[in-house]
Amino acid sequence: MCFDYEFTCAAWEETFPRARKEYKCCECGSVIPAGTGHLKVFFIGDDGRHSLRACPECQVWRCKIALVEIEHGCLDGYWTPFPGLHDEISQSAEYRALEPTADDLSVSLEEWMKRVTAAPRAAREQMAGR
Numbered sequence: 001m002c003f004d005y006e007f008t009c010a011a012w013e014e015t016f017p018r019a020r021k022e023y024k025c026c027e028c029g030s031v032i033p034a035g036t037g038h039l040k041v042f043f044i045g046d047d048g049r050h051s052l053r054a055c056p057e058c059q060v061w062r063c064k065i066a067l068v069e070i071e072h073g074c075l076d077g078y079w080t081p082f083p084g085l086h087d088e089i090s091q092s093a094e095y096r097a098l099e100p101t102a103d104d105l106s107v108s109l110e111e112w113m114k115r116v117t118a119a120p121r122a123a124r125e126q127m128a129g130r
């Protein structure tokens with residue numbers, strides 16, 4: 001199942017800072033404690049500038065879903081609704097089964113992103129018979 005998520009923006013930047021203070025996860029609503037690595041997204045949409053933050057668990061869940069999407073032939077790369085992850089999870093038993101484990105959470109967010117960005121290239125090479 002490929003996401004059909006229509007969203008356009010003039011700018012999109014993802015970073016993985018350590019929180020300088022407490023933040024609220026835009027996905028699950030949990031607190032991101034000070035000192036915790038997390039996803040920060042800055043974007044400029046039709047209605048202005050926005051900055052959203054996601055806790056490590058939600059970001060790992062997004063990455064695991066993105067890998068499944070790529071495996072299913074959605075080869076345009078990393079893309080899952082943001083925010084809106086838990087709406088998608090609630091509608092899919094396959095995605096609920098991907099809930100991050102302690103082992104998943106022991107891997108850095110940067111490493112998860114490397115896995116996701118490498119997956120489309122590997123899938124294209126496999127399809128091309130390399």
